[in-house]
Amino acid sequence: MNPSSSSARCEGQSPTDDLMDDWLLLSSESAGPLHLEVSREDQDSEDRGKLKSKLVSAWNSVKYGWSLKQKSKFSKSSPVIMFGQSYKLIDQERERFRCSFVTLLWLTYRRGFPQLPGGSLTTDSGWGCVLRTGQMLLAQGLLLHLMPPGWTWSVSHHVVRDDMDLLGLNSKEGSNKRGRRLSLDLRLFRPMAATHRRVVSWFADNPTAPFGIHKLVELGKSSGKRAGDWYGPSIAAHILRKAVAASTDLPNLVVYVAQDCTIYLEDVKRLCERPPPQSWKSVIILVPVRLGGQELNPSYITCVKKLLTLQCCIGIIGGKPKHSLFFIGFQDDHLLYLDPHYCQPTVDVTKENFPLESFHCKHPRKMSFSRMDPSCTIGFYAKGLKDFESLCTALLVCLLLPQALSTSAETYPMFIFSDGKSQEEEKGGYTPPNNITYIQRKNERKRVDTSNSMDEFVLL
Template identity: 30%
Template sequence: METLKLEMFQTKYENQINVFSEFLEDLPDTNEPVWILGECYNVKTEKSELLSDVHSKLWFTYRKKFSPIGGTGPSSDTGWGCMLRCGQMILAQALVCQHLGREWRWVAEGPQPTEYQRILHCFLDRKDSCYSIHQMAQMGVGEGKSVGEWYGPNTVAQVLKKLALFDDWNSLAVYVSMDNTVVIEDIRKQCCQGAWPRSGAYGWGESQPSDRSWSGRGRAEEAGPAPYPCSQQARGWRPLLLLIPLRMGINNMNPVYIQALKECFKMPQSCGVLGGKPNLAYYFIGFIDDELIYLDPHTTQLAVDSETGTPVHDQSYHCQRSPHRMKITSLEPSVALVRPPQTSGFFCRSEEDFDGWCSQVQQELVRKRNLRLFELVEKHPPHWPPFVPPTKPDVQTTGAEFIESTDKLFESEEEFEILNV
């Protein structure tokens, strides 16, 4: 009976089409700039560059015929895995920026960097890939989500936060804010505790992160000295993925937040936005005028497998047809009865990037906007519990087995949208 219900659910959502969608290649002849994750394009003169940027984004969709999750679970995530796939996309964008740089572009059939292939291996649909659908679904079990159940953005954020603890190669610090408040002091504590030793578990040589910053934008000299710089004892700054749960209205998205949301896409640290409603999630990567541009995970493809250390056939991991557009006002807020989630993302590879992001938030979102998307504070609020940075457990495990039944980290899915930073 459960299998029949799941198959019916998969059929219902496999070819989901949003009534507000239009193709990117059908953009109007306009002078309005197009913003894609911190990069600005002119539609009339830079269309090919714009499409190249969009097609370079890793595109994760429903898959079928992968090994059953947990050995006896589903072998397809059609109908329930769209938010997990969007979570994979926003995380993959952070990893691409970390190892390849924001300016990197994918070329079909062309040679690819070793780091690119290693990133892809992190997301393959197999139980031993760090951020696979298997790992994410099983890690969610410890947070009250059954395998095959639709996830909201809060659940995805917390699952990624836990799985990142087992990812020695990327050594990513995933920080989830509380009560619409980003605490600078806490983030510095988490990012300055030092990167874990890198390992060659996947069979490739070690990557060397690029020294290039975000096109010179958001530099530390612009933001001023860091109020809580890394100590001399710290081994360096761990790359940061910051997640900020938000409320942006009650029954509909409040128009006063639209400009602030656009400003998030303009920031060079932007990794995109997760949005949608129960059973329907999208990955938003930019905007033009009053429309958002997004990648849609609601396409079912055959699972791709590749032996450890060998190249992945990557054609199906890039959306080579045009992505879609939808009106910003079509987004619905994440509140108690409505529940459609929304998540915006930013990635800071260095402490200087984080200083620059803080400076831009203060200038563009805090000082200029009457209604703030979130609060940015220097010190940990004294009435909050003490902040303890998560650390890698002293156990030998892939991550999916490390499920703490007493460690309930989530806020209710009904309460928040999430801004991914």
């Protein structure tokens, strides 16, 4: 099934096998190479740049598209954990999972958008995957921030489209009864559908979108990055912080990025406090970490699982270098994720009722924890002060797990809390270092080159 065609549906049959296939992400047609037609008369440099951009996009569609045809197997005997919710993949629970999964915003490579500044690129295919996973992380936080608990896109989308079948209305019912039911559902779902559409437009591929690829590239310049470069998970976190701070659409939301694997409570308090009657802003907390050397330290797998069971966790961005993924949950020893490496045409969000289907993935995928790269950024959301206090309590329990379960004397928490404020904040700002990190072992510090990962972390 082509992810950009047809509407999301939540009906289906219960699995009959212990292992069941996922809903295929790509058909053979959609995963195939793109056929490009280029006029022989287009010889100037701008057109050559556009052609190069299209060829890169086509190559990456083939490179990643064919791999997406592979099936993921999901067991019906073990629950799937996704954003703090547990689902058994049988009967109604399976359909509830599918509705929740398809609600997530899926932000992928795009092609054919306005040129990015400083070059002729009209696609981010092959280099923008970390920015796309960062967009998905932020989008999940925005859905929690703006939408009511339990809202799903599929139901709201179809109700507003006046789909009588998906309203559960029988054709034999009287028109008055159908009209009353439809009117009630429209009053309930239309405002949420409009908010959802507005959130999608914030991630559009045009220079005016506050969280679009153009804005993120522009904000990345202060970190020495430009369009076509590799953006690591840590730099992406700081770009997201700047993007939310620069936006006028979210006055009650702030983003805090942990420094040196430490959440400084005084800094969070300074960001979130506001005058009465609303004395505390909502906050997205991003924690860049590195959980091992070249591979994920096995002692942290249990902790990662525990974090993904928390409803305050809005996901993890990371993956193998230059192949970033958005991790949203797990089943047994496999991570559930959304993959940005599928290049789709740009959607013009300025059109009324622009199509939404390509922003929602219908087909979950998973991979082994052993394949997870240790360089990642973990996201959390707290709507108010009480939620933030609950978040801190829950995280403190999770962070003690590696030490409690491991016999190694060198197992440290993923990150820590501090009552004070960071030294960088006292100096008036923070700029991520380049390709150098420190390993803390007892009282000794040792410099390590991390240029292979092309990002900066405190190595745990």
